Amino acid sequence: MGDKLLEIKNLITSFRIGDHYYAAVDNVSLTVNKNEVLGIVGESGSGKSALAFSVMGLHTKAKIEGSILFNGKDIVSLPKSELNGLRGDDMSMIFQDPLTALNPLMEIGAQISETLILHRPQMSLKERKDHVIELLNMVGIPRPEYVYEQFPHELSGGMRQRVIIAIAIANRPELLIADEPTTALDVTIQAQILDLVRKLKSEMGSGVILITHDLGVVAEMADRVAVMYAGQVVEIADVQTLFNNPKHPYTRSLLNSVPAEGQDKLHVIQGIVPALQNLPREGCRFAERIPWIESNTHEKDPVLHEISPGHFVRCTCYKHFYFPEEPKEAKVYGNTRG
Amino acid sequence: MWKFIVRRLIITFPQLIVLSIIIFLMAQAMPGDALTGLVDPNIDRAAIEEQREKLGLNDPWHIKYVDWISGIFQGDLGQSFRYKMEVTELVEQRMINTFWLSVATLIFTYIIAVPLGIISGRYNDTLLDSSITGYTYIGFATPLFIFALVMLWIFGYQLQWFPTGGSVAPGTEPGTIDYVMSKINHLLLPALSIALIQTVSTVQYLRSEIVDTKQRDFVITARAKGASESRVYNRHILRNSLLPIAAFFGYEITMLITGTIFVEQIFSFPGMGQLFIESVLQRDFSVVNAVVLLFGAAAILGALISDIILSVVDPRIRIK
Amino acid sequence: MAILEVEDLKIYFPIKAGIFNRTVDHIKAVDGVSFAIEEGKTYGLVGESGSGKTTTGRGIIGLEHITAGSVKFNGKDITNKKKKTKAISRDIQMIFQDPYSSLNPRKRVRDIIAEPLRNYENLTKQEEKKRVQELLELVGLSPESILKYPHEFSGGQRQRIGIARAIALKPKLIIADEPVSALDVSVQAQVLNFMQDIQKELGLTYLFISHDLGIVKHMCDDIAIMYKGRYVEQGTKEEIFNHPQHIYTKRLVSAIPDIDPSNREKLFQFRQEVQEEYDESYNEYFDSEGLAYSLKPISETHLVALPEKG
Amino acid sequence: MEMNNMNMSSQQDSAKSPSGLKILWRELVRDKLALVSLILLILIIVFVYGVSFIMDEKEIVKVDLFAIHEPPSEEFILGTDYGGRDVFGQLIIGTRNSLSIGFIVTLLSGMIGITFGLIAGFFGGHIDNVLMRILDFFQVLPFIMLVIVFVSIVPNYTILAFSLIFTAFSWMGIARLIRSKALQEKELDYVQASRTLGTSNFKIIFREVMPNISSLIIVTLTLNLASNIGLESGLSFLGFGFPESTPSLGTLLSYATNPQTLEHRWWIWVPAAVMILVLMLAVRNVGEALRRATDARQRRG
Amino acid sequence: ACSSGSDEETEGTDEPDATEEEGTEEAEESEEESEEESSEDGLYSIEDFGRDKTNEGEAIDGGTLQYGLVTDTPFEGTLNYNFYSGTPDAEIIKFFDESLLAVDNNFNYTQEGAATFDVSEDGKTFTLTIKDNVNWHDGEPVKAEDWLFSYEVIGHPDYDGVRYDATFQNIVGMEEYHAGEADTISGIEVVDEKTLTITYKEANPSLLASGIWTYAMPKHVFEGIEVADMAASDEVRKNPIGMGPFKVESIVPGESVTFVANEDYYQGTPKLDGLTLKVIPPTTVAQALETGEVDMVDSFPTDQFPDVEESLTNVEWLGQTDLAYTYIGFKLGKWDADAGEVVMDPDAKMADVNLRRAMWYAVDNDSVGEQFYNGLRWAGTTLIIPAFPDYHDPTIEAPSYDLDEANRILDEAGYEDTDGDGIRENPEGEELVINFASMSGGDTAEPIANYYMQAWEQVGLKVELVDGRLLEFNSFYDRIEADDPGIDIYQGAWGTGSDVDQQGLYGRHAMFNYPRYASEENDRLLQEGASEKSLDTDYRKEVYKEWQQLMVDDIPVFPTLYRAALVPVNNRVTDYSIQWQWDDWHEVGLTQEEPLLP
Numbered sequence A: 001m002g003d004k005l006l007e008i009k010n011l012i013t014s015f016r017i018g019d020h021y022y023a024a025v026d027n028v029s030l031t032v033n034k035n036e037v038l039g040i041v042g043e044s045g046s047g048k049s050a051l052a053f054s055v056m057g058l059h060t061k062a063k064i065e066g067s068i069l070f071n072g073k074d075i076v077s078l079p080k081s082e083l084n085g086l087r088g089d090d091m092s093m094i095f096q097d098p099l100t101a102l103n104p105l106m107e108i109g110a111q112i113s114e115t116l117i118l119h120r121p122q123m124s125l126k127e128r129k130d131h132v133i134e135l136l137n138m139v140g141i142p143r144p145e146y147v148y149e150q151f152p153h154e155l156s157g158g159m160r161q162r163v164i165i166a167i168a169i170a171n172r173p174e175l176l177i178a179d180e181p182t183t184a185l186d187v188t189i190q191a192q193i194l195d196l197v198r199k200l201k202s203e204m205g206s207g208v209i210l211i212t213h214d215l216g217v218v219a220e221m222a223d224r225v226a227v228m229y230a231g232q233v234v235e236i237a238d239v240q241t242l243f244n245n246p247k248h249p250y251t252r253s254l255l256n257s258v259p260a261e262g263q264d265k266l267h268v269i270q271g272i273v274p275a276l277q278n279l280p281r282e283g284c285r286f287a288e289r290i291p292w293i294e295s296n297t298h299e300k301d302p303v304l305h306e307i308s309p310g311h312f313v314r315c316t317c318y319k320h321f322y323f324p325e326e327p328k329e330a331k332v333y334g335n336t337r338g
Numbered sequence B: 001m002w003k004f005i006v007r008r009l010i011i012t013f014p015q016l017i018v019l020s021i022i023i024f025l026m027a028q029a030m031p032g033d034a035l036t037g038l039v040d041p042n043i044d045r046a047a048i049e050e051q052r053e054k055l056g057l058n059d060p061w062h063i064k065y066v067d068w069i070s071g072i073f074q075g076d077l078g079q080s081f082r083y084k085m086e087v088t089e090l091v092e093q094r095m096i097n098t099f100w101l102s103v104a105t106l107i108f109t110y111i112i113a114v115p116l117g118i119i120s121g122r123y124n125d126t127l128l129d130s131s132i133t134g135y136t137y138i139g140f141a142t143p144l145f146i147f148a149l150v151m152l153w154i155f156g157y158q159l160q161w162f163p164t165g166g167s168v169a170p171g172t173e174p175g176t177i178d179y180v181m182s183k184i185n186h187l188l189l190p191a192l193s194i195a196l197i198q199t200v201s202t203v204q205y206l207r208s209e210i211v212d213t214k215q216r217d218f219v220i221t222a223r224a225k226g227a228s229e230s231r232v233y234n235r236h237i238l239r240n241s242l243l244p245i246a247a248f249f250g251y252e253i254t255m256l257i258t259g260t261i262f263v264e265q266i267f268s269f270p271g272m273g274q275l276f277i278e279s280v281l282q283r284d285f286s287v288v289n290a291v292v293l294l295f296g297a298a299a300i301l302g303a304l305i306s307d308i309i310l311s312v313v314d315p316r317i318r319i320k
Numbered sequence C: 001m002a003i004l005e006v007e008d009l010k011i012y013f014p015i016k017a018g019i020f021n022r023t024v025d026h027i028k029a030v031d032g033v034s035f036a037i038e039e040g041k042t043y044g045l046v047g048e049s050g051s052g053k054t055t056t057g058r059g060i061i062g063l064e065h066i067t068a069g070s071v072k073f074n075g076k077d078i079t080n081k082k083k084k085t086k087a088i089s090r091d092i093q094m095i096f097q098d099p100y101s102s103l104n105p106r107k108r109v110r111d112i113i114a115e116p117l118r119n120y121e122n123l124t125k126q127e128e129k130k131r132v133q134e135l136l137e138l139v140g141l142s143p144e145s146i147l148k149y150p151h152e153f154s155g156g157q158r159q160r161i162g163i164a165r166a167i168a169l170k171p172k173l174i175i176a177d178e179p180v181s182a183l184d185v186s187v188q189a190q191v192l193n194f195m196q197d198i199q200k201e202l203g204l205t206y207l208f209i210s211h212d213l214g215i216v217k218h219m220c221d222d223i224a225i226m227y228k229g230r231y232v233e234q235g236t237k238e239e240i241f242n243h244p245q246h247i248y249t250k251r252l253v254s255a256i257p258d259i260d261p262s263n264r265e266k267l268f269q270f271r272q273e274v275q276e277e278y279d280e281s282y283n284e285y286f287d288s289e290g291l292a293y294s295l296k297p298i299s300e301t302h303l304v305a306l307p308e309k310g
Numbered sequence D: 001m002e003m004n005n006m007n008m009s010s011q012q013d014s015a016k017s018p019s020g021l022k023i024l025w026r027e028l029v030r031d032k033l034a035l036v037s038l039i040l041l042i043l044i045i046v047f048v049y050g051v052s053f054i055m056d057e058k059e060i061v062k063v064d065l066f067a068i069h070e071p072p073s074e075e076f077i078l079g080t081d082y083g084g085r086d087v088f089g090q091l092i093i094g095t096r097n098s099l100s101i102g103f104i105v106t107l108l109s110g111m112i113g114i115t116f117g118l119i120a121g122f123f124g125g126h127i128d129n130v131l132m133r134i135l136d137f138f139q140v141l142p143f144i145m146l147v148i149v150f151v152s153i154v155p156n157y158t159i160l161a162f163s164l165i166f167t168a169f170s171w172m173g174i175a176r177l178i179r180s181k182a183l184q185e186k187e188l189d190y191v192q193a194s195r196t197l198g199t200s201n202f203k204i205i206f207r208e209v210m211p212n213i214s215s216l217i218i219v220t221l222t223l224n225l226a227s228n229i230g231l232e233s234g235l236s237f238l239g240f241g242f243p244e245s246t247p248s249l250g251t252l253l254s255y256a257t258n259p260q261t262l263e264h265r266w267w268i269w270v271p272a273a274v275m276i277l278v279l280m281l282a283v284r285n286v287g288e289a290l291r292r293a294t295d296a297r298q299r300r301g
Numbered sequence E: 001a002c003s004s005g006s007d008e009e010t011e012g013t014d015e016p017d018a019t020e021e022e023g024t025e026e027a028e029e030s031e032e033e034s035e036e037e038s039s040e041d042g043l044y045s046i047e048d049f050g051r052d053k054t055n056e057g058e059a060i061d062g063g064t065l066q067y068g069l070v071t072d073t074p075f076e077g078t079l080n081y082n083f084y085s086g087t088p089d090a091e092i093i094k095f096f097d098e099s100l101l102a103v104d105n106n107f108n109y110t111q112e113g114a115a116t117f118d119v120s121e122d123g124k125t126f127t128l129t130i131k132d133n134v135n136w137h138d139g140e141p142v143k144a145e146d147w148l149f150s151y152e153v154i155g156h157p158d159y160d161g162v163r164y165d166a167t168f169q170n171i172v173g174m175e176e177y178h179a180g181e182a183d184t185i186s187g188i189e190v191v192d193e194k195t196l197t198i199t200y201k202e203a204n205p206s207l208l209a210s211g212i213w214t215y216a217m218p219k220h221v222f223e224g225i226e227v228a229d230m231a232a233s234d235e236v237r238k239n240p241i242g243m244g245p246f247k248v249e250s251i252v253p254g255e256s257v258t259f260v261a262n263e264d265y266y267q268g269t270p271k272l273d274g275l276t277l278k279v280i281p282p283t284t285v286a287q288a289l290e291t292g293e294v295d296m297v298d299s300f301p302t303d304q305f306p307d308v309e310e311s312l313t314n315v316e317w318l319g320q321t322d323l324a325y326t327y328i329g330f331k332l333g334k335w336d337a338d339a340g341e342v343v344m345d346p347d348a349k350m351a352d353v354n355l356r357r358a359m360w361y362a363v364d365n366d367s368v369g370e371q372f373y374n375g376l377r378w379a380g381t382t383l384i385i386p387a388f389p390d391y392h393d394p395t396i397e398a399p400s401y402d403l404d405e406a407n408r409i410l411d412e413a414g415y416e417d418t419d420g421d422g423i424r425e426n427p428e429g430e431e432l433v434i435n436f437a438s439m440s441g442g443d444t445a446e447p448i449a450n451y452y453m454q455a456w457e458q459v460g461l462k463v464e465l466v467d468g469r470l471l472e473f474n475s476f477y478d479r480i481e482a483d484d485p486g487i488d489i490y491q492g493a494w495g496t497g498s499d500v501d502q503q504g505l506y507g508r509h510a511m512f513n514y515p516r517y518a519s520e521e522n523d524r525l526l527q528e529g530a531s532e533k534s535l536d537t538d539y540r541k542e543v544y545k546e547w548q549q550l551m552v553d554d555i556p557v558f559p560t561l562y563r564a565a566l567v568p569v570n571n572r573v574t575d576y577s578i579q580w581q582w583d584d585w586h587e588v589g590l591t592q593e594e595p596l597l598p
């Protein structure tokens, strides 16, 4: 597929906790092409947002290693001013929480205009306003002239999320990162927003990184999907392959836990994503959560294997993975020992 | 907007009434009256008693109160026993002085607080921040009066940069440039003394507001738009952080009142604070009452202004 | 027999304004809702955000003042708080959306679970401890956990502690307000499975509130769709998902993402059609204020909000 | 079978809901400055209360005509004041008195403020409205003036009376804070849960809500304590403080208003000034460390 | 409230006033200050100070003198002798207005002033003649009717000042006028433009000793103003005029006044171009002197003197005995308000004179003076202070510090420690606790009160502070005056004013007789002292000597400290003096434009 728009190589994003740095994104390599939606899925805490923030250069306190090549330029080592030139212009981001992502003291119009002021200073006042109204129209906000002068608190969650999207697409970015853009929204609005992103991609030929934990959304939107677990990409493939032929135990578990037609019992992934400080840094990170699989089936130092063109899986344990016979009742799962 | 102000004023009104009753009753409860101090064998006690009667000092308190309060409604705060003049007139002079002192102090307070708070909040946990925080700690722990005394000592007497007392140089003609300059010159040191001490709470407040705002999501949004760091601070963080400071304004006035009492005493600056202390000591009740009432009104007004500022600048509670 | 009967429930919130903070208007959060839940069934309440689902649940359990209408539990009127006997209060319990905030972080698990017991039953320390341990075991947590604090548990475990607390008094009806929407997919499954298990075991009735149609479909027997404080459609799972009658329901159902990427185009197409229909026939289905009409039965179990003329 | 994830999960989540005291303590110990401050504070408190116990207060405030303005010497560690009274002894007792005032005022105003704030915040509505108007009113009172007037009325004021007067005017800040917190807190599901479980309002307020804002309470009280320690010094300066037979730091400080004392007899006022500074800074350091601890984002580790 | 005894100008409105601000405000005269006078032991004595400024060089022409008014409150600004009530105001008025009659050092009138006087045989009628060249600042001559006018104002029913007192009531026809029954004062007659006669009902030696109201009021200025409004009028507050050596140029209310020379001054044009007066708080007065901000002050807080004496080399210290004393009073009775007289209570706790005497013996006032005031206060002996050299009797033997004597007296009088707790019981064997009231204010008030209590404890007397603390000025006088039964003894202070007559303080009918002491002997002596017979000074001296002795014997009060008043004057100032008789401001000059610095 197309040209490489973004190439992430061996990215390690670490946070300082106490006296040590812990990698929340641990050696991730990904590419995003033009006119492509890359879906990233994973449980909460798996490092999806940390990855997105790294790409946008938004981390203030994290240590970032590796390289993020955007159109060949390395964002990691880019001077701040040049980075600012890219952000909001060539690449932009949609945030998860519409309630807090807008400045409560600024009018909607001003907030959208700001990206235009920053990147297209030559625009006249009127042009700018027209453009903003157009954007508001585009994201499906009724009565844009009126909304232009409103403040965030006067809008509903769905409207605000659309405003955020309007900000993100104002300058027709080449790369759009959407970090859980619909989690806070109702299904109907979600569908509209996803439509919007889709349109954007097809109209502007942009690359999109779509971060979500909703597998349904990924299935509908993505061209390729990366599954993240504990800071690592554990599986990556095009969307058909991933949903029809998932390999990694984690991917399979995730897919199995979604309610589906005729399913009586949902599958449960045992345990939880470990905290950053407690991640097993060696061996297969998912091993702990599939204890019924022989430990020797895990690789010592698992890497992504390309098992078919474009389909990568980490650790060879997938070859041995099976779902445990899930027999007895409630009491069985999660019997904790102190 | 106007409705809102009116509504606030309506709430304010009973506050003032209750305040006036409290003040009045307390004044009544103080031992002695303005004539007690006339310990002079040449003055006929009967004459003093007669004066008391004439001045209504022997009436029951509620009658006195009604007299007093109805006077106030007519803009009459009564007569100062000691100064033998209308309290309104007496207070007017002092109030002008205190007013300008307060204005100067407020200006200094914010001139100091805003940059320090911003620096400290923006570069938090750096050396610069630590030194500013250090200053706020020390400012917080230093009693104002000791600080003011030392300021007077150093800048008034040792260095002789500022006048050491009064509100204006003797002999300057009101209305002239000299007069204004002299007034300002006399204000600087006392105002600075209060400001340096009282600003610390504002600095700290602003700092923590900024540290707080810094982490808010909309700041990240702004960065993601490609806004430079200075733009992020000036356009997004600062406005949001200054907002609570506006709410702080009313409280600032109350603190100021305390501050002026001390500083006027130390710099023998003839203002309301000094007048208050004097009048308490002299049992010049009409003046005590008037001063407390005015200060109370000022504080209430401060709170009102805070609310108005907030309602103007904060769209979330803006009254349309 | 219906364990819970709700008749024309109205819950309004005042909007205050003016100089003296007078009530100028009302938000009609719940506006004439009627339904009944059969014992042992799971009744799903679905709707977009702000449609009044939570308010309905809270109204039934008594957390919200009921403006009008009646709520009957086992035939007894419990609309008015005063009429609600202790015995009835203990029969209705609630599971909250957020497993983090619904447990008091300062209390040990033991105290959390024992709270209803202490309010309703006079148990000795020993008995109480035993009951708590039994409950913990029932929800699949080790009895030793009683001395732990909530933050020492994962989200799913916490939600189970919340459930243990809710079932401590052996209630008959549990109102579950979005019990899994704050949880990760994987953990969601855990809780949903568990809720089903326990329902069988204790013969519980659920009022299951959610905006996730997938989950509702998985969990519920009967489903009601709410819109702006009113019901637009009510029926069995099959009726709602396979034969939605109201345009709003159709739109809602069509919006559910499909996990199969190969359905993408089809779904997209379908959605487009529904949307067109929605736009076209909006006025048919909603009154001039954009509210749903009152429900009309179209079969024994299936009711749809249609205008008078039918 | 859920494995040994228990401790992992616990650590992950502890970031979200600090379990109060333990975390406060941990943060305190981690913050060197605060720890030193705390130790210093404890030492001062133990020393001051201990020593003043065995000290003869009468003896200290006894006027000695022949030892006026003695500079520090072996007999008088910190010299004497203009009444020939031992400054060191006065410093000890003064510190004790100032600390006592600080503690009493902080605790009393804390109790009033917390109760007031909790009730207003928890019940909301009309109750809140009325209570907040009352609070507003107290807040705009020209506090220092009223205290001065009070002090002129109360014929014989002891430390307790003084503290009570101050308490009457210093509970509002904390009440406001607690109220706003209670307003937030009562919306949380655990409070709703308690209600559905049949727990009485009173119990919910004091057994559920209050413990949850305990760290906030502790922090606020600590910071309040810092400002309450020097409370009487200002009044003493204005001449409305304690009689000299009740030594206080403020009295010692106010001697500095005499310019000669300020310039030539540092031993009278400087130790008191330093003591106030040290006490306030120490308490504040502790308070700030506690505050950082409660604010997860500012926590240092 | 009125001030303490520091009316240095002897305006006749003597106010033996309560000294409410103890340590901060004594000061006054002095003589010569020789650098050597700081004695070895760090003690000073009033004898060490001069009262006239030594000139250090020739005065230049003109110059502006900077004058400091030491007070910690702004001055009130009632700038008229007939209306002012606070000392600070008087300190200002004296520069632009003055008494028409001059006094000598004993406060007796002389013929040197702006007017001369003549007394009739019976001592009741005074003929007063204003000299010709005496003019108001606006050029109008000072006339007899101006003088009369001030009497008419003070006696007016609407008058709201504090000047209307017994001396006024003593004028024939004054009471009728005051009651509004008469339009004029029959006892005062304007003879011609410059001459006036005043007739008194009774002759009184005090009349000649500053007893006459000698301040005129410019009638042409005040004529149109209602008496009730005068005190608040601009003519009093903003642009007052007088007949003194300086004219008021501008006033910053409460803070400062600038004066310019009155070229028309009857004693001659002042040497100075002008004078600037400003309020200096007692806390900073030393610095103000050191930096030359002020050349001199009206009074210097004596307790600061030892500290600054060495560094203030640019000033000369003048000093003299202050017109005030502190004392311990014993409550011996009650005030009968209806009868208007004192009623002694034989059962009063302090009724036994031996107890009182023992208490006098028990206190070491010289040490108090030495230790607290470096000798600038010293033990008092009699109630007529040395500032009245003619009347003060230094030969009287007053009790002085002697613990053995005190113990002996107490033992003999039956005050014994019967229960062995170290505290004496009264002769009936009951517990004796003496309640002591003392006033707050001033730096040393508290240690001194404590010292006294300790001293009495040394002789076994248990003395406790009323309320456990010093009483604030107002409540102190409230309670003393009301004869609060909770007060047995108290420490007070009187400014003596310039009149030796003691009836106002110790007479049977004096409200201010706070000890509530009365005896026939006392009545007799005090009446004698103010009688016609006492116009003979020698006789009067005798009477007052007897009275002083009586007081030392009966001890209704005992004086504790006499005081010195100090005035520092910058060395550039010439021809200044603090003698009572001095009123030559027009001769004061400066040796250079800039103040001398240390």
Ligand SMILES: Nc1ncnc2c1ncn2[C@@H]1O[C@H](COP(=O)(O)OP(=O)(O)OP(=O)(O)O)[C@@H](O)[C@H]1O
Pocket: A015, A016, A017, A024, A042, A043, A044, A045, A046, A047, A048, A049, A050, A051, A213, A275, A276
């Ligand atoms: N600023 C930070 N400091 C320390 N740790 C952080 C920080 N930001 C994130 N982390 C940790 O990094 C890990 C990855 O976080 P991230 O926010 O990327 O997860 P996520 O996949 O986006 O989860 P979610 O679905 O909840 O948004 C988590 O363990 C989180 O606790």
Ligand SMILES: Nc1ncnc2c1ncn2[C@@H]1O[C@H](COP(=O)(O)OP(=O)(O)OP(=O)(O)O)[C@@H](O)[C@H]1O
Pocket: C013, C014, C027, C028, C029, C047, C048, C049, C050, C051, C052, C053, C054, C055, C056, C211
């Ligand atoms: N206490 C309240 N005061 C005023 N309005 C309220 C209150 N609680 C709820 N509302 C309003 O009532 C309406 C219904 O709210 P409710 O919480 O029941 O919706 P919901 O369907 O549960 O939504 P969600 O899916 O977001 O939970 C909303 O418009 C809400 O703003």
Ligand SMILES: [Mg+2]
Pocket: A048, A049, A050, A179
């Ligand atoms: Mg995330």
Ligand SMILES: [Mg+2]
Pocket: C053, C054, C055
């Ligand atoms: Mg809800």
